Amino acid sequence: MNKRKIYWFCQIGGWSLYGLLQIFLYSTAQQNTPDSYHLLGEVLLVLFYLGSTHLLRFIVIHKGWLNLSFIQLIPRLFTLNLILSSLNFSFLLGYSSIIDELNSQDFAPFTVFFNIVGTMFIYFIWTIFYFIFHYFERYNKSLKYEAAAKEIELRNLRSQLNPHFIFNALNSIRALVDEDPIKSKSAITQLSNILRNSLTVDRQRLVTFAEELQMVRDYLELETIRYEERLKTKFDIDEKTLDFLIPPLMIQTLVENGIKHGISTLRNGGTIEITSKVDKERLLIQIKNAGQYEASKEAKSGFGINNTRKRLELIYGEEASFQIYNENKKTVLTEVVLPKTL
Numbered sequence: 001m002n003k004r005k006i007y008w009f010c011q012i013g014g015w016s017l018y019g020l021l022q023i024f025l026y027s028t029a030q031q032n033t034p035d036s037y038h039l040l041g042e043v044l045l046v047l048f049y050l051g052s053t054h055l056l057r058f059i060v061i062h063k064g065w066l067n068l069s070f071i072q073l074i075p076r077l078f079t080l081n082l083i084l085s086s087l088n089f090s091f092l093l094g095y096s097s098i099i100d101e102l103n104s105q106d107f108a109p110f111t112v113f114f115n116i117v118g119t120m121f122i123y124f125i126w127t128i129f130y131f132i133f134h135y136f137e138r139y140n141k142s143l144k145y146e147a148a149a150k151e152i153e154l155r156n157l158r159s160q161l162n163p164h165f166i167f168n169a170l171n172s173i174r175a176l177v178d179e180d181p182i183k184s185k186s187a188i189t190q191l192s193n194i195l196r197n198s199l200t201v202d203r204q205r206l207v208t209f210a211e212e213l214q215m216v217r218d219y220l221e222l223e224t225i226r227y228e229e230r231l232k233t234k235f236d237i238d239e240k241t242l243d244f245l246i247p248p249l250m251i252q253t254l255v256e257n258g259i260k261h262g263i264s265t266l267r268n269g270g271t272i273e274i275t276s277k278v279d280k281e282r283l284l285i286q287i288k289n290a291g292q293y294e295a296s297k298e299a300k301s302g303f304g305i306n307n308t309r310k311r312l313e314l315i316y317g318e319e320a321s322f323q324i325y326n327e328n329k330k331t332v333l334t335e336v337v338l339p340k341t342l
Contacts, residue, residue: 003137007057011050019046037099048091052084053126066134077127085119176226183225190222205315209251209276209283210242216252216274223259230269231259241276244283246338247311254287254334257304262291262332270330279337287334293326312336 019042026034026042034042059080060066065073089112096102105111173191176184194215220233255272263270270290277284305324312320319339327333 011054015046015050015053018049019043037101041095041099044095045088045092048088049122052088053123056080056084056123056127057130060130066131077124081120081123081127082116084123085116088119089115173226187222187225190218190225194218194222205247206245207248208242209244209246209285212246212248212251213237213242213274215249216255219252219255220272227259227263227269230266231263232269232271234271234273236273236275238277240278241283241285244338244340246283246285247308247315250308250311250336251285251287253304254308254336255289258287258289258291258332258334261293262289266290281340283336283338283340285336285338288327289332289334290330291332292329293324293332308336312338 022042022045023034023039026038063076065076068076092115093102093106096106170191173184173187176187217235220231224231224233251274255274258272263272271288272290273286273288275286275288309322312322316339321337322335324332324334
């Protein structure tokens, strides 16, 4: 059911119930069934309310009152509701005159005041419901727009990773072509396996840690061909962590960052160590690499770090944490904490 149908369903259904309630209250008070004149009067009154609230809606929309502040809105609604209530009371007087039930008591100040104020209260109730409906509708739309914007940004961030990784991998293989053709062939095979897997995960918002870990192992095997004994790897993986969902290429990008800005700058190379465990139902991933982290250089060279921070913020908000710091004078520690479920 679209918004227009919902509106008319609520309008007709709501005011019809109001009319039936009025008839019931009249019957209870008078202790008899209302005659045809009173029934016709209630039908006409329901139609008047239906038309006048629709007019109120038309004015609110076309005058742009939905965008006004509370202070600006209140005097406008008060004036409009006073006018509609006065017209409503005039309608009742006119109908009473037609059926010859008009008397001097109907013009008494208290009667006039009571009828207009009571009707204004009814209009204000209708207005409150109408504005609440629009508030929640706008809130839901803003959530959808925000989610769509986040998804677009996530896709853009993911799309940056593959070309970045391919460029670095091809540079690694290029260095091997003249030096060791046999190893370069093996490296090309390894690269094709990685690319095949990356094309699969690139379509996914999240992948299991097990899938990501296999990508990392393939990548490290490729880099080991290039760095030989200068690159050593170590894994300490808790099997309970393998089913956790994480952003694709996240760990691989951080490992790549550790090799590029840490191990590759050291004459004797070093070790990259990946550890995972479950801590208070959250996934804790630690990546240690030889080298020293300099925060001042992050803006210029920390592509993987900046990309990871943005993706974690978009997907998890404050539920995830990311930090990178020097554990000691020889080791950089990168730590990611992710929730079990989103």
